[in-house]
Every structure is written in C-alpha cells, then in structure tokens.
Amino acid sequence: MKIEKRNHTVYPIIVPVNYNLKSINFYLYQSDNTLTLIDAGLNNEECWNALAETLKANEFSLQDIAQIYLTHHHVDHVGLVDRIVSEHPIPVYAHPFSIPRLKRERDFMERRVKFFETLYKEADCGEAGQTQVRYLKNALQKNEKKAMQTDIIPFDQAQLDLEIMEVPGHAPDQVSFFHEETGWLFGGDLLIQHISSNALAEPDFEGRRQYPLLQHMDSMKAADSLQPTTVYSGHGEVIQSTSNLVQKRFQEIEDKADKLANLIAEGLTTAATLAKSYYEKRYDSQFPLVMSEILGHLDYLEAKERIEKEQKSGVWHYHLT
Ligand SMILES: [Zn+2]
Incomplete structure (x- = not known):
C-alpha cells in the first residue's frame, strides 16, 4: 500500500499484534527523492520482515533509506534502529530528551x-x-546492555521538509511531524483511533515532575488546530479526522x-x-x-x-x- 499526494509518498509498515495496540506502525516517507524512515518498530523479526517486504514491494532496498526520524523513545518505536544502521549507516534524528533515555545515561x-x-x-x-x-x-x-548503540542526532541539526511539533504528554520527548502541503501528520502515539493514548508519569531531564495529562491535552489541541487531513498513527488505523477524536x-x-x-x-x-x-x-x-x-x-x-x-x-x- 502507498499513499501519494503532490510528489510526496507514504508507505505504511503495519505489523499486526494480538494485544490492545492492534498494530505497530512505522512509515517510509518519500519527498524530493529522499526516503525517510519515521520510527522503527519493535526489535523483532516481524517488524524487520515487514520493513523488508514494504521496501521490496516498492522497488526499494535498505540502502535507499537516507535517514531515520524518531517520534519518541519507546521500545515499539525505536526497535530496529541499531539493526538497520549496522547494515546501512545513516543518521538517526530524535528529540534531545530522547538521547539520555535511549543511551541509558x-x-x-x-x-x-x-x-x-x-x-x-x-x-x-x-x-x-x-x-x-x-x-x-x-x-x-x-538493561545497561540495552542502550542504543547508534549515535542520535538532535533534530535541530536535521534538514527536514517536515515541521517538527513537540507534543509531550504520552512521552516527554514526543514529537509529531507535520507536512503542511499535504496535511499529513506523523503523530507518534499522540492520537490512536481505537484507544486513548496514556499520558505517562515521567520526569523531565533534571528529574522534575511534569504534568503529562495536561501536556497531552495541549498537544492534542495543537495537533487538531492544524486540521491534518491524515494522521499516520503509531498504532491501529490511519486517522482521517482529528476533531471528533480529540473531542472524544x-x-x-x-x-x-x-x-x-x-x-x-x-x-x-x-x-x-x-x-x-x-x-x-x-x-x-x-x-x-x-x-x-x-x-x-x-x-x-x-x-x-x-x-x-x-x-x-x-x-x-x-x-x-
Ligand atoms: Zn509510546
């Protein structure tokens, strides 16, 4: 499956799971001949094979991926990073707050x-x-051994044609990527169609208490105000309209x-x-x-x-x- 709009293409990689998340989703996003992987699934064979099949079905190979962007540090979004980069060294970008968590500083x-x-x-x-x-x-x-091996580059050093929105709440480092021309929003776990995304208690970098549910609500509001045409969510179905969902x-x-x-x-x-x-x-x-x-x-x-x-x-x- 692929979705095309004005010279931009999304190739969703959907890996069904038999628990409440329904699926682990990550995305290949192509613009100006640059192929970007947005999130990297779980570190398992199902996700690896799904990535390989999606690449192959669209006449790409792993070598065509130019870079990886991460929406947040959770295991089901970063799983394949080390495996991909060890076969094909490419830059990996994330929020600065993701780094101490992924590197287990x-x-x-x-x-x-x-x-x-x-x-x-x-x-x-x-x-x-x-x-x-x-x-x-x-x-x-x-878990010290589970630290990500790949170096993570903060987003501010990335050349993006996607607008980065900080959308904390579900995770303190969560971002969404918005493409204004197409109205596409790569949401991470900000919005999930079939279940409410949890606002998880987590400290900020200094270890201070945050207000994750209040942040999550502000983040949902901010995303809704963009009136995205499509939200490519981290789990479950692609979301076609945010306003009813945010209201719910x-x-x-x-x-x-x-x-x-x-x-x-x-x-x-x-x-x-x-x-x-x-x-x-x-x-x-x-x-x-x-x-x-x-x-x-x-x-x-x-x-x-x-x-x-x-x-x-x-x-x-x-x-x-
Ligand atoms: Zn998450």
Whole structure:
C-alpha cells in the first residue's frame, strides 16, 4: 500500500499484534527523492520482515533509506534502529530528551528512579510503590546492555521538509511531524483511533515532575488546530479526522475526572487510595500505568481548581475546593 499526494509518498509498515495496540506502525516517507524512515518498530523479526517486504514491494532496498526520524523513545518505536544502521549507516534524528533515555545515561536513569521513589512515596503507594522502585533499580543494571548503540542526532541539526511539533504528554520527548502541503501528520502515539493514548508519569531531564495529562491535552489541541487531513498513527488505523477524536478523548478525561472527584467527596484523600478504589486489581497488576492515570487526572482537577492538595507527613492529600 502507498499513499501519494503532490510528489510526496507514504508507505505504511503495519505489523499486526494480538494485544490492545492492534498494530505497530512505522512509515517510509518519500519527498524530493529522499526516503525517510519515521520510527522503527519493535526489535523483532516481524517488524524487520515487514520493513523488508514494504521496501521490496516498492522497488526499494535498505540502502535507499537516507535517514531515520524518531517520534519518541519507546521500545515499539525505536526497535530496529541499531539493526538497520549496522547494515546501512545513516543518521538517526530524535528529540534531545530522547538521547539520555535511549543511551541509558547512568546519571539520568538514576535521577529517574529517584523521581519515581519520591512520586510513589508522596502518593502513599506503600508496598506496591516500593516493589516498583526495586524493579526499576534492578533494571538499571540489567538493561545497561540495552542502550542504543547508534549515535542520535538532535533534530535541530536535521534538514527536514517536515515541521517538527513537540507534543509531550504520552512521552516527554514526543514529537509529531507535520507536512503542511499535504496535511499529513506523523503523530507518534499522540492520537490512536481505537484507544486513548496514556499520558505517562515521567520526569523531565533534571528529574522534575511534569504534568503529562495536561501536556497531552495541549498537544492534542495543537495537533487538531492544524486540521491534518491524515494522521499516520503509531498504532491501529490511519486517522482521517482529528476533531471528533480529540473531542472524544477530552470527554473521556472529563468523565474520569468526575468519577475521581466523587471518590474524593466520599472521603478518599490520597492518590494511592483513589487508585485502589478506581482500578481495584489493576492497582497491583498495572501499577505504573494506573498511577500515571490517577495522578494525571488529579493534576487536571487541580488545574480546573476543583480540588486542592496539602502535604501531611510527606504524603499529598486531596480535597474538594
Ligand atoms: Zn509510546
């Protein structure tokens, strides 16, 4: 499959998966005879073969790819980078914030663990928080080998015919690429048609707390204001219109925030007690995700001035205003 418009062509590489993401998507984008790979799937044979087949079906080879642009650092977007570059050395561009994460820079990774330690303590997470922090500490050493070998070049040194938009929220380093003439937006995980993209708790480079759900909402709004004709998403189907989808996502956030406000009205005061009540068993089985969701929606309620928080013995307690 290919999509052509005014001398620009997109060759989607769609790798179906049997979990909720439906598919891992990455894209070959051709303009002015330059072939760019946008994202690089997972590091597995399915993604490698899908890339090879898409190249072949369109009479390209790996050697025709001139460069790689990454939308964010998540494993399902950067998987094949080292394998491609080891066979065919080409520049790889990403947001400067992606670099310490992809290279697993020790100082940053340690700041990141400290960030979660504090975050979970202040959210009253108890044993579940400590378990997660222990897991992250073990992963520091275990995953050192998984650092990306390829050098990453910050975007500002790239020659792009795509406009780079910072769209933090799902990840602090997330960007989308917009091509004004065609209205194409390579969205990363900013918008996914069939599921809401998670705004994940992550520190900034210095290790400070961010407001990922608020950032995610601003990012969705910014993308929608471009009125893209097509969003090439990191997962699931290609998105043809953003405005209904963004509206739907905003409504979902509002609904979840309302439910949390009700629980706060019933007397639950900490992020962890709210998370256990809202998510029940998923509190333990999907702990980091669940805490990101709860903290994000508490940030939202706070920004709307519907709740306030105060710290008692190192734990944040929330109450309605
Ligand atoms: Zn992602």
